[in-house]
Amino acid sequence: MSASVNDSLDFDIHWRARAFERAADGVLDLVVVGGGITGAGVAREAALRGLKTLVVDKGDFASGTSSRSSKLIHGGLRYLAQGDIGLVRESARERAVLRRLAPHLAKPLEMLIPTASLAGRLKMQAGLWGFEKLAGDQGAEHYQVLDRAETLRVEPGLKSTRLAGCVIFQEFLTDDARLVLENIQSAARLGALTVNYAEVTGIESDAAGLRVSLLDGFGQGSLVVRTHALVNAAGPWFDRVRGFGAPESAPMVQLTRGIHLVVPFDKLPARHSVVLKSPDGRSTFVVPRGKLVYIGTTDTLYEGAPEEPGVSSADAAYLLESVAGTFEVSPCAADIVGTWSGVRPLLRQDGKAPSEISRRDELMVGSGPVVAIAGGKLTTYRRMAERVCVEVCRLIGHEPEGGVNSADAPLAGGSSEQQEAARAALKPLADVSLDARLWSSYGLAARAMVEAIHADASLAQPVAGLGELIQAEVEHYVKHEMATSLDDVLRRRSRLAMYDTRSAIDAAPAVASVLGVMLGWDEARCRREAETATSLWSSELAAVRAA
Secondary structure (H helix, E strand, O other): OOOOOOOOOOOOHHHHHHHHHHOOOOEEEEEEEOOOHHHHHHHHHHHHOOOOEEEEOOOOOOOOHHHOOOOEEOOOHHHHHOOOHHHHHHHHHHHHHHHHHOHHHOEEEEEEEEEOOHHHHHHHHHHHHHHHHHHHHHOOOOOEEEEHHHHHHHOOOEOOOOOOEEEEEEEEEOOHHHHHHHHHHHHHHOOOEEEOOEEEEEEEEEOOEEEEEEEEOOOOOEEEEEEEEEEEOOHHHHHHHHOOOOOOOOOOEEEEEEEEEEEEHHHOOOOOEEEEEOOOOOEEEEEEEOOEEEEEOOOEEEOOOOOOOOOOHHHHHHHHHHHHOOEOOOOOHHHOOEEEEEEEEEEOOOOOOHHHOOOOEEEEEOOOOEEEEEEOOHHHHHHHHHHHHHHHHHHHOOOOOOOOOHHHOOOOOOOHHHHHHHHHOOOOOOOHHHHHHHHHHHHHHHHHHHHHHHHOHHHHOEOOOOOOOEHHHHHHHHHHOOOOOHHHHHHHHOOHHHHOHHHHHHHHHHHHHHHHHHHOOOHHHHHHHHHHHHHHHHHHHHHHHOO
16 A cells, blocks of 8 residues: 555445455554544545555444534634634634635535624624634635624524624535545545445454454454554544443543434525524524525434434424524424434533533543544544644654645545636536536546536436436446445435435435446345335434424
8 A cells, every 4th residue: 555646546345345355464554443534534644644544434434423514614613702712723724724625525605693782793793803813814704794784684584673783704514424535535545445334343452563353344254454553533432442442441422412404495595504592592503505404403412322313303393493583484393304413422521511512622642552532523623633643653653755734635526726627628518507516516526427427418317306316426426435325325425315305215215226236236135225214214304393
């Protein structure tokens, strides 16, 4: 495994099988446990430094927390009120870095915060002034301060009672699961071995460092890999992985559950992303996304299994009540068309309310060559990964050749300049809206899909009547994004099962049949894939619609 870039990587189930087998050859420099945003970022940083790296996840890449966030790359304005200036500065500047690395995954989004008094408006203005100073030249567009009349002109759906005005500032919208995937792909192109559905079942000391036991989730057996170092980036499963080396240790991570609701735009016609003040004083968001709007998130203590934390009618009622307190016309439970839930792995701070627990990360070095990273937030993942890899290199005595600056190395989807050049060199599709959607969603990866559609127009046909999923995309997911299940395709590679759960449920059997042809499934497997996925999605949708 070298640090040379492979731009033509076939990233499919066969590549995965070979990577799993190759992991047992020789001694690795690093095994990264966890294929969420932190582990993906660490794998990329390690590969950039020339480390022989393996990253594994017990499920799909980003199948935990990192596909179930509020999809916001934000500077952490609320942390300024908590006095965490360092976190705010780092967050604000990392937004600008991500805009360079993956502009299609950091789209500008205007955030509007209504204020109930002149004093409140002045306080918010002072906070934003401080925020821009901390961001420095890396900051986004300047904020605006509007009075009551101007606020109602730009966001007419707001309740006019107790409205003194608003502030508007810029944050960024992302596709969290795709951000993880592009970091994983970038690591693979640099020589890293990346394997989803491979669970760590044991970690033991070895003369060469560590012996890590892995179980193949596809039933192809188990193997033991040897490595000089290991990074625990398992997120919600942090304590489980930590327990292999310290079985009697007290839990370090506290899980909190967050849910989101999706409604049609005509039921909540928000022009901006609006920050709501919930009845208990917490902030939640309304975020427009084309013909849909999503609302989130809750923040409640959670003690169950992290895999599928589920939703509840009480969670949904809490979010709907927040919206009703801010908008003149607000949706009801029957209007909900989509939902998702996930858990945040926060550093345990007993006695604090979930919303008060710090989002800072903590880096720990164990008794063996193990580096553990817990906490943190999506926006600052690259800096977290950078700090982890500096520590790993120190532990194993590795000196990277030349300077390493991941802030200047675009992700797999390319920089703005690379995307513009690729798009200019290719004839656009006759369907201009589809052409725009593909480039906006996939960056450089859109090139292969557009070329394929030019060669075979049938690849532009929607799959199972789904407006935002065409045949070329499904083929791309399987051949170049290691999608291996219906859930991979409908909840993470596309986001249809989250944003339009009802439509995804209806289309699941047909999509499973398309996947079956590509992956060699028989009818029973296709039926099982559809039934397993839709059972979960249906129960969650029913729960929130009962609010």
